[in-house]
Amino acid sequence: MEEQDVKIQITDRDGVSHEVLAPTDMAMNIMEVVRSYELAPEGTIGVCGGMAMCASCQCYVNSDHELPEKLDDEEAMLSEAFYVKDNSRLGCQIQITPELEGLKIELAPES
Amino acid sequence: MIKTDILIIGAGPTGLFTVFEAGLLKLKCHLIDALPQPGGQCSEIYPKKPIYDIPGFPEILAGDLTKNLMEQCKQFEPGFTLGERAETIDKQEDGSFIVTTNKGTKHHAPVVAIAGGLGSFEPRKPLIENIGSFEDKGVAYFIKDPEVYRDKRVVISGGGDSALDWSIFLADVASEVTLIHRRNEFRGALDSVEKVQELKEQGKINLITPAEVINIVGHGKVEGVVVSQSQHIEKEFVVEADHFIPLFGLSPKLGPIANWGLEIEKNAIKVNNALDYQTNIPGIFAIGDVNTYPGKLKLILCGFHEATLMCQAAYQIINPGKRYVLKYTTVSGIDGFDGTRKEAPKAVVKAIN
16 A cells, blocks of 8 residues: 555445545546446446536445535536435545545445 | 448547548548537537647637537538437448438448447436336427427426526427426526526526426326425425426437447447457447547547548548558648638749849
8 A cells, every 4th residue: 555545445336345545646536536446337437527517426425524515516416416315426526635544435326 | 311431420529530531531421429419528518618638729628629620521521410319230231331320310331430439318317206107298308399398388307508598498488387406506507597587587487496306297198297395394296287308418328339249348349459440340440439449548639540540441441452642631732522622822932132
């Protein structure tokens, strides 16, 4: 484990949990981490490329980490997405930072 | 039957640039796209967003890139079948192909280039249990002919540009327009939001927010929708309507192409990247985001490169054994199929006395 990596637990759409290392120094977000570990099939996540315009990277945050507030884009997209819960976020809008060590998330169903 | 040299499936940036490269080789192209306008994702998802990695353009809006590509290829007179999805492909005895769309339009070409991006855009359907049984019986996810709604009661749900724009448009057509959205805030263009506000105040649009359609009622056709409203006190009520139009955007699906016998891996079509981006079926190529090979990058600029090499291979299929050498546009100029010619100005030779 590199010094700048954080450990994140990601539950995929089949309910399988994966513990992955995510670098904090590559300007990556949660959606990109999921893609880099191929935890969801290509074409089913990050469809818009990370512009908060498709909700294909919606995930549920299952740990009580303090995350950056939702910006208007994300809030608006989630208001049109399906399967939204109180703990829904768009993975593409959450940057990997040292504060995310131990974060637990679950991918929302494909829609 | 539409006949062409290269039939391109997908009118995104890669498909449009193919028209230009094919034109240089005197090959004619026709494009099929499920969306009603060319540009693919660039015009459907992010026309107003900038792209920074198109070579030679430090910054260009996706919508402007589409406009430029259309301008660049226009002298090669591409044909378009828009708003239709390529459904089936039939190989003919002579090795050519007939591609038929979901509306039955037939296209015949010796070469097919799939430039389908992430697939064709399908509407995202809200999770209402009985919605399937009302499709085409009052429920529609696209508005094709606004006249259908003349003097009818229409419920639209959604919070983006299409929900706003159609509410505005139908306010003058339908007898009653109700717009339902989960939040008070809309994410459309500011002037659309203001226009809806204005129409609401004039009583021309009935706005229900924050609320959600949770059920549809009717016998054999839509007669109303059940709305759940969550402001102050939770309540449920029925809004009577003849039509329900949920507009929650589009999501790309590989769709029928997946059943064409092509080798698929990771939701993309496997191609020979060592040579010409041909698929496992000779004569069918896949270029741009829709293909995959070791080291593939889904970038517009990679699609341009793939399109260029693919056209050379298409030339060989269409003109077997015919000689050709690569020409530079600066040297040869461009002869359009429309009779136009573009060329570098001739050098001026003039003595200095």
